[in-house]
Amino acid sequence: MNWIKIAQVGQVDEDESLAVDIDxxxxxxxxxxxxxxVSDNVCTHQYALLSDxxxxxxxxxxxxxxAQFDLxxxxxxxxxxxxxxxxxxxxxxxxxxxxxx
Amino acid sequence: MTDVSSILVIGAGQxxxxxxxxxxxxxxxxxxxxxxxxxxxxxxxxPLSKDVLAALDTEEPGISVKEADFFSQxxxxxxxxxxxxxxxxxxxxxxxxxxxxxxxxxCLLATGGTARQLPGFPAQSPQVHxxxxxxxxxxxxxxxRASRRAVxxxxxxxxxxxxxxxxxxxxxxxxIETAARVLARAVPxxxxxxxxxxxxxxxxxxxxxxxxxxxxxxxxxxxxxxxxADGTTLDxxxxxxxxxxxxxxxxxxxxxxxxxxxxxGIQVDAQCRSSDPFVYAAGDCTSQLRxxxxxxxxxxxxxxxxxxxxxxxxxxxxxxxxxxxxxxxWTDQFDCNVQMLGLPQPDLRYVTRxxxxxxxxxxxxxxxxxxDGRPCHALAVNAGGDLRALRPLLERALPVDAQRFTDESVAxxxxxxxxxxxxxx
Numbered sequence: 001m002n003w004i005k006i007a008q009v010g011q012v013d014e015d016e017s018l019a020v021d022i023d024x025x026x027x028x029x030x031x032x033x034x035x036x037x038v039s040d041n042v043c044t045h046q047y048a049l050l051s052d053x054x055x056x057x058x059x060x061x062x063x064x065x066x067a068q069f070d071l072x073x074x075x076x077x078x079x080x081x082x083x084x085x086x087x088x089x090x091x092x093x094x095x096x097x098x099x100x101x
Numbered sequence: 102m103t104d105v106s107s108i109l110v111i112g113a114g115q116x117x118x119x120x121x122x123x124x125x126x127x128x129x130x131x132x133x134x135x136x137x138x139x140x141x142x143x144x145x146x147x148p149l150s151k152d153v154l155a156a157l158d159t160e161e162p163g164i165s166v167k168e169a170d171f172f173s174q175x176x177x178x179x180x181x182x183x184x185x186x187x188x189x190x191x192x193x194x195x196x197x198x199x200x201x202x203x204x205x206x207x208c209l210l211a212t213g214g215t216a217r218q219l220p221g222f223p224a225q226s227p228q229v230h231x232x233x234x235x236x237x238x239x240x241x242x243x244x245x246r247a248s249r250r251a252v253x254x255x256x257x258x259x260x261x262x263x264x265x266x267x268x269x270x271x272x273x274x275x276x277i278e279t280a281a282r283v284l285a286r287a288v289p290x291x292x293x294x295x296x297x298x299x300x301x302x303x304x305x306x307x308x309x310x311x312x313x314x315x316x317x318x319x320x321x322x323x324x325x326x327x328x329x330a331d332g333t334t335l336d337x338x339x340x341x342x343x344x345x346x347x348x349x350x351x352x353x354x355x356x357x358x359x360x361x362x363x364x365x366g367i368q369v370d371a372q373c374r375s376s377d378p379f380v381y382a383a384g385d386c387t388s389q390l391r392x393x394x395x396x397x398x399x400x401x402x403x404x405x406x407x408x409x410x411x412x413x414x415x416x417x418x419x420x421x422x423x424x425x426x427x428x429x430x431w432t433d434q435f436d437c438n439v440q441m442l443g444l445p446q447p448d449l450r451y452v453t454r455x456x457x458x459x460x461x462x463x464x465x466x467x468x469x470x471x472x473d474g475r476p477c478h479a480l481a482v483n484a485g486g487d488l489r490a491l492r493p494l495l496e497r498a499l500p501v502d503a504q505r506f507t508d509e510s511v512a513x514x515x516x517x518x519x520x521x522x523x524x525x526x
């Protein structure tokens with residue numbers, strides 16, 4: 001796997017998300033319950049950044065129309081979204097957080 | 102659940118689709134029939150005034166509530182392009198326009214409504230448009246594309262959304278509203294002021310507090326003329342009438358169900374049951390009492406259609422249901438996503454966090470309406486994530502310190518967490 005550094009530990013607060021662009025790809029790094037997750041940042045329903053959304057119970061909720069996506073699987077959990085988002089493997093090494101695209 | 106083996110859903114919109122999905126999710130295995138008068142399988146209406154209107158014919162966005170094979174896969178008999186012409190609550194059966202008679206154990210009225218007609222603006226007139234259905238939206242789209250000027254009658258949510266889309270498409274827009282401000286029944290005055298400035302910045306013209314004195318609709322291809330009470334003359338290529346919704350209650354009346362005398366909706370209880378124990382109703386056509394609000398409400402929202410459908414479906418098969426979610430509504434217009442939590446009430450005091458700048462590319466602010474220091478209504482512009490963080494405070498009507506709320510140096514989520522922790526003691 002090709003690991004790319006996406007951020008540093010401590011850069012994202014608990015239950016917060018950070019927008020990161022890598023190679024023109026819009027990604028969101030989420031931090032909840034001590035774990036990091038990386039997903040596509042654009043909602044599959046309509047253009048909105050999930051990094052502006054809300055995290056609860058392992059899901060990120062879109063700020064526009066409250067569609068929810070499971071951070072672990074990317075699965076669209078409720079209307080109005082019907083298409084899943086892509087999620088990516090994440091690892092931390094020391095103070096650095098890496099993603100594999 | 103044992104005595105229910107046949108459920109008839111009348112109407113094939115958002116509420117109908119959500120209800121039948123919920124029936125199957127509850128494990129109900131009996132017959133389900135859905136009858137809709139439109140040719141289309143259930144679709145979402147919010148995009149009709151926005152993306153569907155602005156789309157190219159060949160690139161219309163997908164707006165189906167459920168995937169194409171959902172109804173056949175879940176053994177739901179979807180009868181489209183047919184009307185229910187009579188509903189006999191005593192015999193528990195309905196008759197369709199093609200003569201079919203359908204008997205039911207439980208019936209769900211998800212009939213929605215029709216665009217309220219404005220006298221003098223017949224829908225058949227070539228320049229006049231009403232917007233409720235996908236077919237309406239397609240006809241309106243073609244007209245907007247062929248027009249230089251449009252007049253929108255009605256400064257409510259739908260009228261403003263259409264005006265916004267029309268501006269995006271390069272059409273000159275004039276909006277006529279009889280009230281002194283836009284969205285007068287839904288938002289506080291300060292919000293109307295902001296939105297009016299935003300509308301003006303888009304180049305659309307607003308005529309507020311104006312009655313129509315005279316209208317002459319020409320032949321097809323000819324401009325129409327509207328003269329306002331103050332003498333202003335508006336020549337236009339097309340007219341969009343967006344003056345509200347008339348709930349579709351013809352069948353309910355025929356079946357002898359009770360309607361609300363004020364809002365004209367079908368009276369339903371907390372389980373969405375009508376005055377007939379075997380008939381339920383969900384969505385735009387209903388009138389319901391809700392905790393915290395003095396009178397019955399007829400809510401025209403995507404969320405209400407979903408929530409009532411879910412609750413009605415559970416009640417029809419005798420399954421318990423989570424209570425309805427806190428009222429939530431959104432509109433996308435003039436490059437802003439506007440969301441509302443709760444419902445407007447008289448005598449709320451509003452405090453604003455952020456700068457309601459009408460000009461910028463993406464202004465961001467939240468207005469919180471409070472009574473006795475507790476929030477009951479919130480409006481967020483381009484701040485859905487922040488509004489979401491506030492939701493538990495509104496749901497539980499927890500006390501909020503107005504000064505701390507407006508302090509932008511503290512993130513909204515941190516503020517909400519602190520308020521929740523304080524309430525927990």
